[in-house]
Amino acid sequence: MVCVGDRIDTDMQEGFLRGHGTQVLDGQLVATECGLVERVNKLVSVRPLRQRYSAALGDIVIGRVTEVAGKRWRLDIGARQEVSLQLSSVDLPGGAQRRRTAEDEIKMRTIFKEGDLLSAEVQSLHADGSIALHTRSAKYGKLTGGDLLYVPAALVKRQKHHFTNLTTMGITMILGCNGMVWLAPTHEGSSAAASSTSAPEQTAAKAPASAAEREAVSKAANAVRLLASLSMNISPASLLNVCKVCAERGVQAKDMLTASFIGAMLEEESQQRLQTSL
Amino acid sequence: MEFVTPEGLRRDGRRPKELRQLKCEVGVFPHADGSATFNIGNTQVIATVFGPRVADSRGESSTDRAIVKCAYSESHFAAGSRRQRKGRGDRRTAELASTVRKALEETILVELFPKAQIDLGIQVLQADGSVLAACINAAMLAVADAGIPMRDMIAATTVGYLESTPLLDINHTERTGNGPELLLALHVNQDKAIIITEEGAVNPETLEGMAELAEQGCKAVGKFLRQSLLEHIQRHATVRGLTVK
Numbered sequence: 001m002v003c004v005g006d007r008i009d010t011d012m013q014e015g016f017l018r019g020h021g022t023q024v025l026d027g028q029l030v031a032t033e034c035g036l037v038e039r040v041n042k043l044v045s046v047r048p049l050r051q052r053y054s055a056a057l058g059d060i061v062i063g064r065v066t067e068v069a070g071k072r073w074r075l076d077i078g079a080r081q082e083v084s085l086q087l088s089s090v091d092l093p094g095g096a097q098r099r100r101t102a103e104d105e106i107k108m109r110t111i112f113k114e115g116d117l118l119s120a121e122v123q124s125l126h127a128d129g130s131i132a133l134h135t136r137s138a139k140y141g142k143l144t145g146g147d148l149l150y151v152p153a154a155l156v157k158r159q160k161h162h163f164t165n166l167t168t169m170g171i172t173m174i175l176g177c178n179g180m181v182w183l184a185p186t187h188e189g190s191s192a193a194a195s196s197t198s199a200p201e202q203t204a205a206k207a208p209a210s211a212a213e214r215e216a217v218s219k220a221a222n223a224v225r226l227l228a229s230l231s232m233n234i235s236p237a238s239l240l241n242v243c244k245v246c247a248e249r250g251v252q253a254k255d256m257l258t259a260s261f262i263g264a265m266l267e268e269e270s271q272q273r274l275q276t277s278l
Numbered sequence: 279m280e281f282v283t284p285e286g287l288r289r290d291g292r293r294p295k296e297l298r299q300l301k302c303e304v305g306v307f308p309h310a311d312g313s314a315t316f317n318i319g320n321t322q323v324i325a326t327v328f329g330p331r332v333a334d335s336r337g338e339s340s341t342d343r344a345i346v347k348c349a350y351s352e353s354h355f356a357a358g359s360r361r362q363r364k365g366r367g368d369r370r371t372a373e374l375a376s377t378v379r380k381a382l383e384e385t386i387l388v389e390l391f392p393k394a395q396i397d398l399g400i401q402v403l404q405a406d407g408s409v410l411a412a413c414i415n416a417a418m419l420a421v422a423d424a425g426i427p428m429r430d431m432i433a434a435t436t437v438g439y440l441e442s443t444p445l446l447d448i449n450h451t452e453r454t455g456n457g458p459e460l461l462l463a464l465h466v467n468q469d470k471a472i473i474i475t476e477e478g479a480v481n482p483e484t485l486e487g488m489a490e491l492a493e494q495g496c497k498a499v500g501k502f503l504r505q506s507l508l509e510h511i512q513r514h515a516t517v518r519g520l521t522v523k
Contacts, residue, residue: 001511003504004422005430005467021427023387025468032387032427034507036520049514051425052311052330080330080394129392150309155518229308231517273519 002031002046010044019045049231053079053153053178055131059122060162062143062176063133065112071105073112075120075133077178078153082130085112089123089134091141117143119174119182139163143174145209146184147221151228153179157235164236169216169243173236181234183220185213215253219243222256226265229257281440281455289451290319297435297447297495300502302416304423304510310399312424316416319449320406325416327424330394344391346383350375350413352402358450374410375400377473381414381434381463384472387427396426407449408436414463414473415499422507430465432472433503435495437462437488439480444488446495460485462492466500 002008008029010016018024021033022045031037035048055061055077063077073085087100087108112118119140120133135141162175165186174182209217223242227234242256245268251261282288292298298319307313312327333339350371378400386396398420400413411434418432438448440457448459458478464471476485 001508001515003431003507003511004428005465006504023427023429030430030467032429033425034422034511035425036511036515048425049511049518050305050312050423080332080391082332082393152308231514233518 001035002037003034004031006031008037008044008046015042017043019043021046021048048154050152050154053077055079055081055083055122055125056158056177057122057125059158059177060119060174061122061133061178062117062119062148062174062180062182063178065114065116065118068108068112068114071100073108075118077131077176078150078180079131079178080129083133084130085118085120085133085135089132089136091136091138112142117148117182119143119176143182143184146172146182147217149181149183149221149224149228151179151181151224151234152231153177155179155228155231155234156181157233159235166220166236166240168240169220170213171216171220173220173239175234175236181224183217183224185209185217219246219253219256222253226256226262230262230266232269279455281445281452282443288445290449294443294445295491295494297498298449300499302419302503302506304419304506305514310420310424312420312422312426314416314419314423316412316419318408318412318415318447320404321408321412321449322402322404323409323412323416324401324403325413325420326399327396327417327420327426328399329396329424330391330426331396333393333395339393339395342392343388344386344394344396346379346386346388346396346398348375348379348382348398348400348417350378350400350402352405352409356402356405374413377410377475378413378417381432381473382417382421385418385428385430385432385465386421387429390427396421405450407451407453408447410434410461411436411447411463415503419503419507423510430468430470431500431504432463433466433496433500434461434463434473435492435499436460437492437495439478439484439488444484444491446491458484458488460488460492462489462496464493464496464500466497466504 008031010029022029023032031046033046033048035046038045038047061077063075065073066076067074071087075083075085077083120135123134124132156175156177156179164173170186172184172186223239224234227238245265301317304314306315307326310326315324330344398417402409414434435447437460438445438452438457440455458480461475463473
């Protein structure tokens with residue numbers, strides 16, 4: 001554990017490589033961030049516990065369209081740099097594969113317009129630091145009829161599947177690596193969040209969610225909020241764990257963020273950790 | 279008014295080289311990238327950081343470094359008498375904001391974030407002397423909380439000079455003595471002065487004494503800030519189940 005300006009011990013090894021969160025001053029490695037020291041062979045870096053999202057290739061993110069510019073959309077995903085989604089990296093309505101014409105450029109707003117929420121994947125990182133996204137798969141696209149939550153990006157670990165069906169709760173969850181979490185009721189037929197680019201009208205016309213579905217979504221949403229407020233990692237497993245404890249104690253969704261349940265959750269967590277450490 | 283008794287005690291019972299009680303909390307607002315409160319005696323400041331993010335206007339942004347912006351405001355109830363200020367347009371406010379901005383610009387590794395912008399928000403809740411120093415300390419904590427890389431820890435203190443005694447960390451009552459006042463912001467580990475401002479006439483020898491006392495004060499504050507940050511990390515790392523050696 002180090003704080004800004006602390007010397008990092010590099011005596012055990014000959015030569016070191018300067019990683020993120022460090023700088024070299026008079027031949028000494030000095031931390032520039034507060035966090036935990038990580039050593040991978042010769043590479044020494046400091047990982048802070050909280051930081052704005054920095055994109056990595058292949059990350060699944062959720063973002064909101066802020067601007068429709070020529071041939072691309074600009075998105076807000078809470079990153080450090082500019083984020084763009086090229087017209088050429090989205091699926092056209094009807095799934096047609098062809099060159100994008102000037103006509104498509106004019107009709108860009110019919111695909112995504114300002115304020116729309118999308119799920120997308122990081123396609124490439126340019127040399128100037130800007131991020132390019134793509135939605136060239138049926139599972140990416142516009143998100144409607146669900147709940148969006150903002151959590152610190154550091155709490156979402158990269159995992160095999162960021163799209164999860166929580167079948168026990170009837171919920172589809174998208175864990176954006178940028179710290180945005182999408183929760184929506186699962187609909188028969190469509191595995192991922194109601195896909196989107198091919199039929200935007202269809203999703204809009206969908207019947208409103210039933211009370212049971214809404215309750216399931218709020219329950220999951222409160223579970224995510226609870227985990228975020230305790231700064232615990234957010235994953236399908238940890239979310240289901242909260243819901244399990246919640247069900248065991250017969251706590252309603254609306255009472256999940258009360259001090260008594262948070263206390264109970266902490267107790268449960270410490271019990272589990274004790275058991276695993278034994 | 280007598281500011282230092284013959285026994286060498288100040289009006290609030292401190293010794294001339296004594297700081298007031300320090301208190302801080304890191305990560306107070308979940309929706310900011312970084313935030314912190316910093317108290318020194320009755321002076322209380324909240325700082326928030328948003329960024330680095332894409333700069334609002336392309337004209338202001340720079341292609342090789344991030345720009346730092348600082349919004350400073352003092353609550354109407356912060357000082358002893360409730361007074362109406364003109365608000366943000368105030369000259370004093372603008373100067374304080376620019377001093378905090380300069381201190382942080384020197385400290386943050388801005389060249390790592392081209393075309394980006396970092397927004398600092400400073401809110402003074404209680405002003406009881408040494409306000410600017412408290413602002414710099416709070417801003418440093420918030421920036422550290424946001425995980426923005428910095429050259430070094432920064433710590434700031436104020437030293438006054440009354441009745442031929444240099445007084446560390448002067449409060450509002452001592453400011454009414456209208457003596458000279460020195461603000462020092464220091465890169466603690468590198469012993470590098472970042473900001474030195476002085477108000478009021480002093481002779482060089484006195485100034486030297488004041489600067490020396492300010493340096494000691496900065497180091498003490500820096501130690502406290504470092505300790506608080508480490509405690510904050512420790513707490514969060516434990517909750518997340520990360521290994522701490």
